[in-house]
Amino acid sequence: MSDSLPVTVLTGFLGSGKTTLLNHLLSHPDMGETAVLINEFGAVGLDHLLVQHVAEDIVLLQSGCLCCTVRGDMVNALRDLFLKRVKGEVPEFTRVVIETTGLADPAPIIHTLMTDPLLSSRYRLDGIVTTIDAANGAATLDNHDEAVKQAAMADRLLLTKTDIADYTAVEVLHARLRGLNPAAPLIRVVNGAVEPKDILDAGLFNDTDKIPDVHKWLNAEAYADLRRERDRKMGLDPDDHSHHHHDINRHDSRVQAFVFTRDEAVSWPALAFALELLISQRGENLLRIKGIVNARESAQPLAIHGVQHVFHPPAPLPGWPDDDHSTRIVFITRDLDRAVIGEMLDGVLGIADEKGL
Incomplete structure (x- = not known):
């Protein structure tokens, strides 16, 4: 498992700030050698970061991130990306970040990583990162079971838009999330600014420690x-x-x-x-x-x-x-x-x- 490529699943309900967060991550130098699977390039505004087209639906950013648009099945996207890596058709990458849609259940992606013969031998789940809108998070959790599931399954919880949310409401939401998922570190994020080290290496294995944490x-x-x-x-x-x-x-x-x-x-x-x-x-x-x-x-x-x-x-x-x-x-x-x-x-x-x- 320690030799396989770590995969971070970035999820969160509609409007919770995933796109803003992803934009910040893609510009960070610590995200070099990272392949990012997203739904559409246009949705995350990559034009100002674009360096070159590597292959169809794949671009290489100045930060070193390799971005791949998912046109269909996530399984095929992960398989194709790994095969291109083996053939030298894309630069070497050492980890993967998958951005899901706002209504997505993270469970099927994890199922795929565990059960697909090729993927399970090449990739491993590093962690699930879930964004929660501080301004509307309580109402979202009240009204949408999907949002609760995303938060409950997370290894890291990112509380976004705290700069525009009511202070008391943020504290109440913080306590609620702690009760829902007590083990996940809860990080407050403004304008998508988060350090990659705070959300990556959330699993058992990483590149530095011989004994898993x-x-x-x-x-x-x-x-x-x-x-x-x-x-x-x-x-x-x-x-x-x-x-x-x-x-x-x-x-x-x-x-x-x-x-x-x-x-x-x-x-x-x-x-x-x-x-x-x-x-x-x-x-x-x-x-x-x-x-x-x-x-x-x-x-x-x-x-x-x-x-x-x-x-x-x-x-x-x-x-x-x-x-x-x-x-x-x-x-x-x-x-x-x-x-x-x-x-x-x-x-x-x-x-x-x-x-x-």
Whole structure:
């Protein structure tokens, strides 16, 4: 996985500032050797940045970015771009950014990266970056389930237009997004100005670290901290995992984000069976799963990643980054309570432990 090309998916609801953000990124020198797949060149105003046409629907910018217009299927666009790279028909690129349409569900793109034989061997998901309009974000989340899903699945949340939004409204939206997706860093952006380093390398692997950054990727502590904070506000015991939290009259009341942990090593066949059972029964409700597993059958930690019905094969990591060797699996679900998942996993793993599997 570490040898494949990282892919960043840039998503966000209509009018949330993706085009402005992309324009800023394309002019940044740190975006050199990046291939950017966009819907139309004209939509992002590339004329003043254009250096040369490399091939049909492909231009090379002065910053070093390679921009490719997606005329049809994203699968074909990624395949063609990689083949042109191999043949030397386009300059070498070391990462890809995909801009989606405002109404796009990011899940199919991730499915493609996981399941297409060519793409899954050449590309890997680095992260999902979602733009949220600070001025209209609350109303968008209230009225559009797609926007909630985009925010819930994100690895980075970019709060745009904060300069024209009401301060109190921004703070309320900030808190709401933190509740919806506690692990994603929330970055406030004005006029699309964001540093590439703040949104890239959001996955397990990057070019500099030999040992993957498990803590940064999962940020499991954020889920536990938010849960304890909510419990304290509601006068509940933070160590009692039987209660849950819901906000009424919102699309995001359907979404839960939490982490399943086990301190001791687990049976990988049992855990895999439990996850497969969960996916077969409630796959459409599993927006995203990612985790690190301490499996008794493996000397190395296993990274797992799934989106709805699609699950990536477990990837052995070169080692643990520190002394914390616990199993941590992050779940982002819709219309699926944490208690259901916890009881299933605990039940299957408990049976495996009893039988010494």
